[in-house]
Amino acid sequence: MKTWDVIVIGGGVIGLSLAWELRKQGASVLVVERGEPGHEASRAAGGMLANCADETPAALQPLANASAEMYPEFVHQLQDESDVNVDLRSDGTLLFVPPGNYTPDIHVATPLSTPLADIEPALARETGPAFLLQERSVCPRALTEATLKAAKHRGADVSSGSRVLSVNVVDGHVTGVTTEKTSYYASRVVNCAGAWAGMVGPCPFPTRPVKGQMVCFAMPSRELLKHVVRSPEIYLIPRSDGRLLAGATVEEAGFDKRTIPDTIQQLRRAAISRLPALSTAHVLEDWAGLRPGTPDGLPILGSTSIPGYFVATGHFRDGILLAPITARIMAQVIGGIRAEHDLAPFSVERFALRAA
Ligand SMILES: Cc1cc2nc3c(=O)[nH]c(=O)nc-3n(C[C@H](O)[C@H](O)[C@H](O)COP(=O)(O)OP(=O)(O)OC[C@H]3O[C@@H](n4cnc5c(N)ncnc54)[C@H](O)[C@@H]3O)c2cc1C
Incomplete structure (x- = not known):
């Protein structure tokens, strides 16, 4: 066996x-x-x-900052081991805020010192304040392809196409999982099932979709927009290959992943009002995805009450970051080493404590 x-x-x-x-650590x-x-x-x-x-x-800021710092090296190693370019871009983000509504942290957000027209000439003239943030972006499709290839390259096994039905526990300790087709054996199991994590027993994780x-345009020219643009009504995310993503809605719609034509049109119109040259741009595709949400908007990370059973889910809007x-x-926790960050705010027990 x-x-x-x-x-x-x-x-x-x-x-x-x-x-x-x-796998890097030999497991x-x-x-x-x-x-x-x-x-x-x-x-x-x-x-x-x-x-x-x-x-x-x-509560998430320390992890978010640490992860943002790790990104260049993370991408460097991933690209090296997978041969996939994940399009890490470091041009920064232009943040537009409604006048008087928000005072960004001056450590991370710089008011624009040059006119917007010099930085991004194609953007519509702005009335509210704009700030420059030193944030990066990646292509998540390429990133997931790279992580899959790198994990396999390091010798991870992958079983696709069959759902885990149960996490098996014998004498109070995890022994593996049972899928629709077979059973697999391990003394440690981690639930990373995203929005579906709560559907896999035995712990009732309160995740929801x-x-x-989102809608994706082909930019008329690759230089149309360099920065990510974040405004209350729309995000614009340029890719080096000439695509531009505009989104995204945040909806409580259950496990329904269909796009709604009216909503896609609204996103398209909001994108055009920020970047008028998109009015003639070809729409390449639209799609919807299900973020793993939790009741308090924070991820669920760490061990569970069952020895050998761990969880890493609920990353909501920040899972790529x-x-x-x-x-x-999680590799530290699973390996029995004290995690380098305090995981108490992300413990699954917080929900039980609140309910009590
Ligand atoms: C429109 C949109 C825009 C976003 N933008 C950003 C962004 O700009 N930056 C950012 O950081 N984050 C962003 N996010 C959030 C980010 O995508 C998620 O937080 C992240 O992808 C979560 O990763 P995951 O691996 O937990 O979930 P998923 O990618 O959903 O993976 C979970 C996997 O578990 C599998 N699974 C489920 N149940 C079972 C089972 N029983 N057995 C076996 N497998 C199972 C699923 O098939 C799935 O492949 C965005 C999300 C959406 C939808």
């Missing part, structure tokens, strides 16, 4: 990055993915590495 040191449930960016990290790993690895929320994401305070809950719709730090701290 084949056994692994660790079974990872879910082949999104969180599960794949963790599998890669565990044998099996990733069990019900569909195709990287084809859920991780593929749908915009790819902003938005660690600045306007986006990130305060939060739908996001948080992938490197999640992989590092």
Whole structure:
């Protein structure tokens, strides 16, 4: 009977990055993915590495900052081991805020010192304040492909196309998982099943899907927009290959991943009002994905009440940003080492304490 040191449930960016990290540390790993690895929320994401305070809950800030710092080296190693270019861009983000509404942290946000027209000539003239943030972006599709390839390159096993039905526990300790087709054996199992994490027993993780719709344009020229643009009504995220993503909605719509034509048109119109040259741009595709949400908007990270059973999910709007730090701290927890960050705010027990 084949056994692994660790079974990872879910082949999104969180599960794949963790599998890669565990392999680097010598653990044998099996990733069990019900569909195709990287084809859920991780593929749908915009790819902003938005660690600045306007986006990130305060309790998450230390992890967000640590992960943002790790990104260049994370990408360097990934690209080296996978031969996939993940389009890490460091041009920064232009943040537009409604007048009088928001005072950004001056450590991270700089008011524009040159006219907007000199920085991004194609953007519509702005009335409200604009700030420059030193944030990066990546292409999440390429990132998930790279993490999958790098994890395999390091010897991780991947089982695709069969859903985990149960996490098996014998005498109070994890022994593996049972899928629709077979059983796999490991003394440690990590639930990285994203929005679906709460559907896999035995712990009732309170995750829920939060739908996001996006639209993707072909820019008339690759230089049309250099910076990521973040404004209350729309985000614009340029890619080096000439694509430009605009999004995203934040909707409570259950596990429904369909796009709604009216919503896509609204996103398109909001994108054009910021970047008028998009009015003649070809729309390449639109899509929707399901962010893993939790009741307090924070991830669930660490061990559970069942020895050998761990969880890393609930990354909501920040899972691409948080992938490197999640992989590092979860590998520490699973390896029995004290995590380098305080995980108390992310413990699954916080929900039980609140309910009591
Ligand atoms: C529109 C949109 C825009 C976003 N933009 C950004 C952004 O700009 N920056 C950012 O940092 N984050 C962004 N996010 C959030 C980010 O995409 C998520 O936080 C992240 O992808 C979560 O990764 P994950 O691996 O936990 O989940 P997923 O990628 O959903 O992976 C979970 C995997 O588990 C599998 N699975 C589920 N149940 C089972 C089972 N029973 N057995 C086996 N496998 C199972 C699923 O098939 C899936 O592949 C965005 C999300 C959306 C939808």
